[in-house]
Amino acid sequence: MSGHHETRNASTRNTVGFAEGDAQAIAQTDRSVDPVFAQEQKHLSDTYETLEAMGRSLTAKIRALDESAAEDKRSMAEELSPNFASYADAMETYADFATVNRVVDGYNVAHDLNAEKLARIEVLLKQPYFAKVVLQFKAGEEAKELYIGNAGVSDDAYRRLVVDWRSPVAEVYYNQDMGPTTYRANGRTIDVDLKLRRQFDIAGSVLNAYFDTNVAIQDSLLLASLSKERTAHMQAITATIQKEQNEVIRHDDVPVLLVSGIAGSGKTSVLLQRIAYLFYQRRGELDPSEVFLITPNPVFRHYIDNVLPDLGESNPETFTWDDFLERLMPPDRSHGETDVPLSTFERIDGLVGTFAFEQNDFKEIRCKDTRLIPVGQIAQVAAKYKHLPAGPHLVSLMREALAERLESRIAQMAGTDAVHDELLALDLNEQLEIFHETIDPQDDEEIRSFALRYLNNRFADAFEAVENDDWLRIDRIGMRLLDATHLEPVTWLYVKIALTGLGNPSAKYVMIDEVQDYSAAQLAVLGRYFRRAHFMLLGDENQAIKPNTATFGEARSVFESLHETVSECKLMTSYRSSPEITALFASLLKDSERMRISSIQRAGEKPVVIEGSDRDMWVSALRQAVEAAEGEDGLTAIIVPWKSNAKHVQSLIGDNAPALVKKNAALPDKGVVVIPLELAKGLEFDHVIVPDASEAVFPHDELSRRRLYTTVSRATKKITLLSQGALTSLLDERP
Numbered sequence: 001m002s003g004h005h006e007t008r009n010a011s012t013r014n015t016v017g018f019a020e021g022d023a024q025a026i027a028q029t030d031r032s033v034d035p036v037f038a039q040e041q042k043h044l045s046d047t048y049e050t051l052e053a054m055g056r057s058l059t060a061k062i063r064a065l066d067e068s069a070a071e072d073k074r075s076m077a078e079e080l081s082p083n084f085a086s087y088a089d090a091m092e093t094y095a096d097f098a099t100v101n102r103v104v105d106g107y108n109v110a111h112d113l114n115a116e117k118l119a120r121i122e123v124l125l126k127q128p129y130f131a132k133v134v135l136q137f138k139a140g141e142e143a144k145e146l147y148i149g150n151a152g153v154s155d156d157a158y159r160r161l162v163v164d165w166r167s168p169v170a171e172v173y174y175n176q177d178m179g180p181t182t183y184r185a186n187g188r189t190i191d192v193d194l195k196l197r198r199q200f201d202i203a204g205s206v207l208n209a210y211f212d213t214n215v216a217i218q219d220s221l222l223l224a225s226l227s228k229e230r231t232a233h234m235q236a237i238t239a240t241i242q243k244e245q246n247e248v249i250r251h252d253d254v255p256v257l258l259v260s261g262i263a264g265s266g267k268t269s270v271l272l273q274r275i276a277y278l279f280y281q282r283r284g285e286l287d288p289s290e291v292f293l294i295t296p297n298p299v300f301r302h303y304i305d306n307v308l309p310d311l312g313e314s315n316p317e318t319f320t321w322d323d324f325l326e327r328l329m330p331p332d333r334s335h336g337e338t339d340v341p342l343s344t345f346e347r348i349d350g351l352v353g354t355f356a357f358e359q360n361d362f363k364e365i366r367c368k369d370t371r372l373i374p375v376g377q378i379a380q381v382a383a384k385y386k387h388l389p390a391g392p393h394l395v396s397l398m399r400e401a402l403a404e405r406l407e408s409r410i411a412q413m414a415g416t417d418a419v420h421d422e423l424l425a426l427d428l429n430e431q432l433e434i435f436h437e438t439i440d441p442q443d444d445e446e447i448r449s450f451a452l453r454y455l456n457n458r459f460a461d462a463f464e465a466v467e468n469d470d471w472l473r474i475d476r477i478g479m480r481l482l483d484a485t486h487l488e489p490v491t492w493l494y495v496k497i498a499l500t501g502l503g504n505p506s507a508k509y510v511m512i513d514e515v516q517d518y519s520a521a522q523l524a525v526l527g528r529y530f531r532r533a534h535f536m537l538l539g540d541e542n543q544a545i546k547p548n549t550a551t552f553g554e555a556r557s558v559f560e561s562l563h564e565t566v567s568e569c570k571l572m573t574s575y576r577s578s579p580e581i582t583a584l585f586a587s588l589l590k591d592s593e594r595m596r597i598s599s600i601q602r603a604g605e606k607p608v609v610i611e612g613s614d615r616d617m618w619v620s621a622l623r624q625a626v627e628a629a630e631g632e633d634g635l636t637a638i639i640v641p642w643k644s645n646a647k648h649v650q651s652l653i654g655d656n657a658p659a660l661v662k663k664n665a666a667l668p669d670k671g672v673v674v675i676p677l678e679l680a681k682g683l684e685f686d687h688v689i690v691p692d693a694s695e696a697v698f699p700h701d702e703l704s705r706r707r708l709y710t711t712v713s714r715a716t717k718k719i720t721l722l723s724q725g726a727l728t729s730l731l732d733e734r735p
């Protein structure tokens with residue numbers, strides 16, 4: 001293998017072309033005669049050894065620290081002699097406890113720092129780095145060599161062994177501008193001369209290839225990466241992030257960032273890299289529990305769940321719209337239409353302030369068989385505040401008052417003989433479960449105190465019901481407000497948000513992937529619920545597969561009304577599909593959009609189109625296509641438009657028909673599966689079979705056009721379109 005100087009191979013991207021520079025071929029040239037290769041292999045071996053040694057020493061340090069922490073805790077515990085006899089004794093005892101806690105905290109901090117560094121080293125031992133840049137900061141000064149990897153680490157003498165890809169200086173690698181360039185650090189622009197940009201294909205301590213790139217458009221590592229086998233899980237793209245993608249990943253922290261990109265342009269990849277970037281940038285401030293990722297379905301969640309852990313970061317909380325509803329709504333209430341006109345929400349906002357509660361708006365608080373707060377009492381609380389308009393302030397005052405009532409009701413119950421009898425009848429297991437110890441109350445006061453703990457435990461759901469405002473009959477209130485006979489789930493949620501302030505004010509970032517599949521009403525609910533969060537919305541209007549979802553213009557105006565400004569980025573290059581497949585799905589777009597799309601992949605197979613003149617011919621073509629796919633490497637998906645079509649297609653294929661991918665399943669690595677479009681979205685497959693691309697299934701309308709575009713664009717290498725009768729006229733302009 002020798003250093004590869006790309007001027008030889010530079011070519012431009014176009015719709016169907018791909019930049020030359022075959023990594024495989026380069027890798028096979030003679031390495032032994034290339035001094036650069038030898039030098040880089042030595043640097044890699046040295047770095048790897050240093051990382052290993054640091055790993056060993058950190059592991060030993062952590063172990064030693066844990067042992068001495070345990071030893072110290074033991075001896076301190078032995079020395080502690082808690083004494084609460086007098087005030088002074090108690091104070092002394094508390095001071096002793098505080099000392100022990102401080103020592104334990106000290107150990108914990110040291111443990112966490114070491115463990116965090118060890119985790120970074122473990123990430124790097126898989127691949128110490130993937131690039132090197134040589135930078136000249138000032139004329140006449142010696143140029144600096146920086147190796148860039150998935151994490152950053154300094155050696156014991158504080159020399160930077162590997163620079164984190166998210167550090168400011170690494171930006172010059174992604175900007176791909178050779179020569180004089182700049183990067184931003186702490187709000188300042190720093191000038192620098194990029195002398196060398198070298199990429200590496202490395203596994204562990206083995207250097208497979210290196211590429212020196214001196215033409216901006218050429219990215220040999222990208223081509224090498226794209227030619228690798230697809231796997232069942234999405235991979236991080238850290239080493240090959242492209243310039244337009246980097247602009248999104250390192251984008252300023254704006255209230256709302258809307259990223260629109262064509263199929264396969266890396267929106268999901270960019271989203272995950274952005275999350276990793278934010279964690280790095282805001283290390284110590286941003287907790288994974290403050291970041292939320294809303295994904296289209298659970299299959300997709302499985303598909304992406306390795307990416308952040310591979311980068312050494314935790315996954316944020318990930319949920320679907322259905323999960324969101326299930327968490328916030330009564331169990332039987334979460335199904336229904338998602339598109340309600342925004343004017344309904346405006347009416348709710350306008351009406352809430354002038355609205356007064358009626359007794360029937362309340363629901364008693366009960367737990368199991370015990371009624372704890374009857375409706376009449378809730379009405380009394382409401383009457384106390386009748387001078388206030390309905391809304392979050394009033395509801396929070398009522399909530400507090402109801403919690404107090406609940407506490408005093410439980411305190412009163414704790415004094416009754418009936419409860420004392422119940423308490424004393426608890427068997428040992430029940431006692432352990434409730435009190436984490438067995439109990440032996442000695443006097444009335446102790447009995448009361450245990451009875452109180454017992455009841456608090458037994459009625460925990462009632463406290464939760466008060467906290468969640470379950471004492472409000474949202475359906476009734478909403479129907480009365482809107483003079484309606486029924487509330488859709490989105491409206492129900494909006495009423496609750498407007499009335500009670502329901503929401504998560506501590507969420508800092510909310511990322512919505514496949515945003516084109518949400519209605520304006522759903523987006524308004526999410527925007528209000530996560531009211532202080534910064535949003536990142538990613539999608540492709542051409543992949544809106546449901547009717548009545550928001551256009552990007554509508555999505556923008558929903559967020560503009562909530563968060564004022566919406567910044568936008570576009571991604572126009574497809575990294576997923578071969579040029580042939582890209583050209584096929586691009587043919588489904590308007591001319592103006594079609595022209596701007598390009599594929600970076602190498603040329604592949606021509607799409608296979610089989611129009612069955614009659615039903616028998618079509619069925620036999622389908623069977624043949626599936627049988628042939630069974631023998632192929634990689635994963636083939638038979639994408640059916642709706643879940644209800646799956647059984648039919650399976651029965652046409654016969655006894656050995658491929659299995660249907662279920663809603664909560666992970667994808668297999670290879671083989672053939674049947675999958676409805678709704679679950680296939682966001683995913684990719686080596687080969688896609690469209691069982692029936694006829695006019696009957698994909699009539700000439702906008703929704704069908706988008707559904708076909710989404711289906712076709714799932715394929716990376718191969719596509720087979722079958723049709724019962726003539727192919728849909730949507731494909732008339734195919735290449």
Ligand SMILES: Nc1ncnc2c1ncn2[C@@H]1O[C@H](COP(=O)(O)OP(=O)(O)OP(=O)(O)O)[C@@H](O)[C@H]1O
Nearest residue numbers: 237240241242263264265266267268269575576682
């Ligand atoms: N810079 C890159 N380097 C290597 N691979 C990339 C890069 N960008 C994207 N890819 C690959 O391209 C494929 C498509 O990426 P991704 O799924 O993120 O796109 P998307 O825009 O979310 O697609 P869609 O909207 O069609 O679902 C993935 O296999 C991803 O790994």
